[in-house]
Amino acid sequence: MNKANENHHVSLPAFDAQAISDAITNLAFFNECHVFMSVGSTNDTLKRMAASGAPNGTVLIADSQTKGRGRFGRQWVSPPGKGLWFSILIKPGEISTNRWHLLPMVLGEIIVLNLNKLTPVQFHVKWPNDILFNKQKVCGILCESVSSRHAFDYIVAGIGINVNNNRPEFPPALQGTATSVKLAIGHEMQRTDLLLDLMRDIGEKLHQIFVNQQVLSVNYWRDHCLDFNKNVQIRAGKKIHTGKFIDISDDGGLVLETENQQRMIIPYGEATLMKEKR
The missing domain is CATH 2.30.30.520 (SH3 type barrels.)
Structure with missing residues (x-):
C-alpha cells in the first residue's frame, strides 16, 4: 500500500511507544521512529543519530527532555506526561535548493491549522517560529542544519508543544508568557491523537516536497501572523x-x-x- 495515501485517523493508548512508532512509520515520508521516555534534547539526540547514518524521515519522540532548548539556547521546560517533544530528520539530497530555511514557518502553519480544529478561539503564528494562544506561547519550533558546499546535508526539525501543562507547572518566570493546549481549550487531550494528526499532515507536506518538488511558501503567514x-x-x-x-x-x-x-x-x-x- 502507498503510505502517502494512508490518511485515516488512528487513536492510540497513552504514550505506547511501540504503537506510536508503528503508526508513524505507516505514514507518508517517515521511515524510522524512535520513542524514548527521556532524553537530554530530541534535536541533539537525533543529530547524533544523523551523523551515524540515520535515514531521511527518521523521527525521535521523547516523553520528557532534561535539556530541551529553543532559539538562542533558551531553555524549553519539557516535563513527562505533559507535552509533545519530537524531532524529524530531513535529508534534502538533490532538492537541497528548495527554500528549506522556511521549514519552521511551514511546520508552524501545519501545527496551527491542527490546533484550530480544537477550539473556536484561534491559535496564531508569531514571527519567526512561535505559536501563541491569547498572546502566550504554546509551541516553539527549532530547525538546525548541517551543510557542506552550499547545500544542506541534513536538517533536524524540533517541535515542542505544551499540551496538558497546568499553569503552576510552568517555572514562575514563564507563568505569564507560556500556556498549553489544555489551558486554551479547557480540558486535557490525548497527546498521541494530536501527535498522529500532526505527523500525518507533516509527512504529507514533506512527501509533496520530495516527490512533487513542491516549493516551501510563507503565504499562510502573510494572512495569519499575529x-x-x-x-x-x-x-x-x-x-x-x-x-x-x-x-x-x-x-x-x-x-x-x-x-x-x-x-x-x-x-x-x-x-x-x-x-x-x-
Missing part, C-alpha cells in the same frame, strides 16, 4: 528596530516600515519580534 500591520519592536543582534510590520518576504524575512517611511527586511532567523509597540 502582529501583521501592527507597530512592533524587533531585536536583531544588539540593535532594536521599531516600525510597522507590513509584510513577510518570500524568504521569510519580516518587512518593516520604519518611522521615517523606509522599508527594511529583517532576515528570518536573525532576529526576535519583541513586542507590539503602542
